[in-house]
Amino acid sequence: MKVLHTILDEGGFDRMISRLAHEILERNQGCADLVVIGLRTRGEFVAQRLAAKICVIEGRDVPVGVLDVTLYRDDVRNHLRQPEVRATEIAFDIHDQHVVLVDDVLFTGRTIRSALNALIDLGRPRSIQLVVLVDRGHREIPIRADFIGKNVPTSRGQEVRVRLREVDGDDAIDLVSIEE
Amino acid sequence: MTRFLLKHARIVDPVSGLDAQHDLLISDGTIERIGADLSDTHAETVDLTGNIITPGFCDMHVHFREPGQEHKEDIASGVAAAAAGGFTAVACMPNTDPPIDTAAVVSFIFAKAAGLPVDVHPIGAITKGRKGESIAPMIELRDAGVVGFSDDGSPVHNTKLLRTALEYASMLNLPLIQHAEDPFLFAGGAMNESLVSTELGLPPISRLSEDAVVQRDLLFTEYVGGCYHLAHMSTVGAADAVRAAKARGLRVTSEVAPHHFTLTDEVVRGFDSNVKMNPPLRTADDVRAMKEALRDGTADAIATDHAPHAGFEKEVEFVYAPFGIVGLETAVGLAFTELVQDGWLTLPQLIEKFSTNPRRILRLPELRIAEGMAANLTFLDPAVKWTVDAATFRSKSRNTPFHGRTLTGRAVGIFNNGMLVLSR
Amino acid sequence: MSSLSIPHLLGLHGVPRSDLELILDSTDTFLEILDRPIKKVPTLQGVTVVNLFFENSTRTRISFELAERRLSADVVNFSASTSSVKKGETLLDTARNIEAMKVDIVVMRHAAAGSVKFLSERCTSRFLNAGDGAHEHPTQALLDMVSIRQKTGTLEGLNVCIVGDIAHSRVARSNIYGLLTMGANVGVCGPASMIPYRLEELGVRVFTTIEAALDWSDVINVLRIQLERDAGADFPSLREYHNAYGVTRRRLDTLSKDLIILHPGPINRGVEIESEVADGPSSVILPQVTNGVAIRMAVLYLIGTRAE
Numbered sequence: 001m002k003v004l005h006t007i008l009d010e011g012g013f014d015r016m017i018s019r020l021a022h023e024i025l026e027r028n029q030g031c032a033d034l035v036v037i038g039l040r041t042r043g044e045f046v047a048q049r050l051a052a053k054i055c056v057i058e059g060r061d062v063p064v065g066v067l068d069v070t071l072y073r074d075d076v077r078n079h080l081r082q083p084e085v086r087a088t089e090i091a092f093d094i095h096d097q098h099v100v101l102v103d104d105v106l107f108t109g110r111t112i113r114s115a116l117n118a119l120i121d122l123g124r125p126r127s128i129q130l131v132v133l134v135d136r137g138h139r140e141i142p143i144r145a146d147f148i149g150k151n152v153p154t155s156r157g158q159e160v161r162v163r164l165r166e167v168d169g170d171d172a173i174d175l176v177s178i179e180e
Numbered sequence: 181m182t183r184f185l186l187k188h189a190r191i192v193d194p195v196s197g198l199d200a201q202h203d204l205l206i207s208d209g210t211i212e213r214i215g216a217d218l219s220d221t222h223a224e225t226v227d228l229t230g231n232i233i234t235p236g237f238c239d240m241h242v243h244f245r246e247p248g249q250e251h252k253e254d255i256a257s258g259v260a261a262a263a264a265g266g267f268t269a270v271a272c273m274p275n276t277d278p279p280i281d282t283a284a285v286v287s288f289i290f291a292k293a294a295g296l297p298v299d300v301h302p303i304g305a306i307t308k309g310r311k312g313e314s315i316a317p318m319i320e321l322r323d324a325g326v327v328g329f330s331d332d333g334s335p336v337h338n339t340k341l342l343r344t345a346l347e348y349a350s351m352l353n354l355p356l357i358q359h360a361e362d363p364f365l366f367a368g369g370a371m372n373e374s375l376v377s378t379e380l381g382l383p384p385i386s387r388l389s390e391d392a393v394v395q396r397d398l399l400f401t402e403y404v405g406g407c408y409h410l411a412h413m414s415t416v417g418a419a420d421a422v423r424a425a426k427a428r429g430l431r432v433t434s435e436v437a438p439h440h441f442t443l444t445d446e447v448v449r450g451f452d453s454n455v456k457m458n459p460p461l462r463t464a465d466d467v468r469a470m471k472e473a474l475r476d477g478t479a480d481a482i483a484t485d486h487a488p489h490a491g492f493e494k495e496v497e498f499v500y501a502p503f504g505i506v507g508l509e510t511a512v513g514l515a516f517t518e519l520v521q522d523g524w525l526t527l528p529q530l531i532e533k534f535s536t537n538p539r540r541i542l543r544l545p546e547l548r549i550a551e552g553m554a555a556n557l558t559f560l561d562p563a564v565k566w567t568v569d570a571a572t573f574r575s576k577s578r579n580t581p582f583h584g585r586t587l588t589g590r591a592v593g594i595f596n597n598g599m600l601v602l603s604r
Numbered sequence: 605m606s607s608l609s610i611p612h613l614l615g616l617h618g619v620p621r622s623d624l625e626l627i628l629d630s631t632d633t634f635l636e637i638l639d640r641p642i643k644k645v646p647t648l649q650g651v652t653v654v655n656l657f658f659e660n661s662t663r664t665r666i667s668f669e670l671a672e673r674r675l676s677a678d679v680v681n682f683s684a685s686t687s688s689v690k691k692g693e694t695l696l697d698t699a700r701n702i703e704a705m706k707v708d709i710v711v712m713r714h715a716a717a718g719s720v721k722f723l724s725e726r727c728t729s730r731f732l733n734a735g736d737g738a739h740e741h742p743t744q745a746l747l748d749m750v751s752i753r754q755k756t757g758t759l760e761g762l763n764v765c766i767v768g769d770i771a772h773s774r775v776a777r778s779n780i781y782g783l784l785t786m787g788a789n790v791g792v793c794g795p796a797s798m799i800p801y802r803l804e805e806l807g808v809r810v811f812t813t814i815e816a817a818l819d820w821s822d823v824i825n826v827l828r829i830q831l832e833r834d835a836g837a838d839f840p841s842l843r844e845y846h847n848a849y850g851v852t853r854r855r856l857d858t859l860s861k862d863l864i865i866l867h868p869g870p871i872n873r874g875v876e877i878e879s880e881v882a883d884g885p886s887s888v889i890l891p892q893v894t895n896g897v898a899i900r901m902a903v904l905y906l907i908g909t910r911a912e
Contacts, residue, residue, distance in 0.1 A: 072645060086633060
């Protein structure tokens, strides 16, 4: 695995989060009836940072939840993978709310498909909006993000590696090659 | 006139003291000559290089299921299995349907066994119908030719009846063969009571069932007289009791089955009903005690308790499966591997356990390998390594725990009643 | 490690601690689903599960069935009384017929110890043991352990005592094996005639008086005295059992601690346990039932989606 180049460094991270938070607030005209739900694992922490930024801008707390989509994944049902299943923690009702779904990298779209199914089982939101830090292309399902940190064209032999301070010790987004 | 020339075998006969390599010339079922470098152009010549010839082996405890349950085994297939296992004689238990409690059934069995290379000796029931209520016509049975009496499969538990049976049988100088079991302690049990039964939650059979009955039976034998033979001894306690009784001069004999000197109840963890038999497999201490008993003479004979069952009967839930495994075709191999190879028995002692003693207990004529004597012989290969393959059994049934097991030593043929049967 | 090392759940004997922890830790996920308005996830969609119950058991079967349906599996129920077993069909034939109908998972309860293992070796489906004779009842022990852990945070070092007819109890055996693996101290209590041979050699403490057992325990799991089987044979009467071994308010009040009380159900009120205790604040009997569905979902998920 070889790092090809750094897409975003520590300093750029906070600016990206700020910009995304402003975009979300602009589109939704504030944060009334807004809830932020992050996908495990790293989406959870990006969601928390976004919610914190929104609170700083608007002066109001926004509810944050964590969604685990393992049980909805199509590769689990087909015995292709058996990832660790952890609990979903959404302590509020999503009915009639604007759900801002947060993930770190958007790739094939399958994870987001699972997440949409999971959310619909939890209630009926007024809208679901998707925010991702990186869109790397190669969609296999018609899914698109509403708010994108950065578009990064990639090839199949590459991966976008996101490191977060809460999980990995530092903040960075790198483009890596996974071919020999 | 049929003549056979058996060449190059080592002849071992503890009775006549023979242990040397000789050729044997047999004519019309009788040993005509024993010598070196014999030849006879009119004889069928068999090269037994590397093999041992001994007096014919006798399995004094088999179940041939005929009459009544011929789908499991019949006399013909049982005899084929016995011959393949190296036996020239067997004693078959009376738990047939109808049971061997009348002269008619005894005659039936003799008729079915006529002309076969293995002598089939019926054992008469102790009680009518084996019901344990009243004694069978033992004199009639003796006159018809039984070699002993047993209700095997069931004990004689009614103490008054046990006394009567011992008294009656003592007049006839035939052994009373007891299946030692306490029906109250046994009821519903499926395996030996041990740490294994505790862990598996299988209904247990305590060794008390065997030990208590053996001790009581020996008290009765001492009081009443008669010849008592303990079938399929399996516990330390039973061996100790028999040893003490013999030391006191009682006419007591016993037999051990190969599975009881080979396997422990640990194998029951697999819940395979091919390890379910009665008495059940016991602990390592009991297995060791069986080997000791064979070595010091407490156990007089090795007898298989060959108990065939059809596949569909055994391939059920462990607790519902019938008890019993086949044994004729693995006994000699197991004895060589577990007893001779490890030094528990010498070859002459093995011959005593398989031939001399069981025949003596059943009052069968003593065998000697000598000129002029009837040729009643077992051929052994003590060194061959082979793997048990149940699919090649001559028995109709395949219920054995030893399939796939590698053994050293086996029987390779017999000669009896003028007929030569080679196993391979 | 997020996969089980075992392809079937036949029992807890010999199951590695990592597998037990995986199952116990996964339970929270499934408990959360039971609190949702739509209590369903699509995880086992297209998977066929047959509940093969040769012994009557409404509550365990319903618990399994709920778990299966919540995971969107297709469920078929087979109960012996309405089946071909009565016509003399062997266990093996029954199972072969069911397998020929392409069933993925078999949840089986049977009166004969070892029968679930027997079938698992002869069929290609995945097997979950819902109770085989006196041998094992692994999901019961798992839900018992989850229920204890919810109150205490850990099983390590805890004194857990099982009270009742231990010799005939698959619940006792599975609990003993599971708790020992998870580092708990295990005790049993009952009349000597109901304690299996040499049980102490498994590392289990044996109490023949209830007072000594309660004194030692942090948690007690009270087994049902089987009315159909035990009275008259291994002990004289239900009355004697209740007087000597009944878990009563009076006995608990003599202790200076709060015991956690479990019972696998159904309860014989007034025999092995007093109503007041069963319904009292230290009892986790109802949470056991909820946890039961969640644990069964966890096991179905882990076994059902496990790679070959």
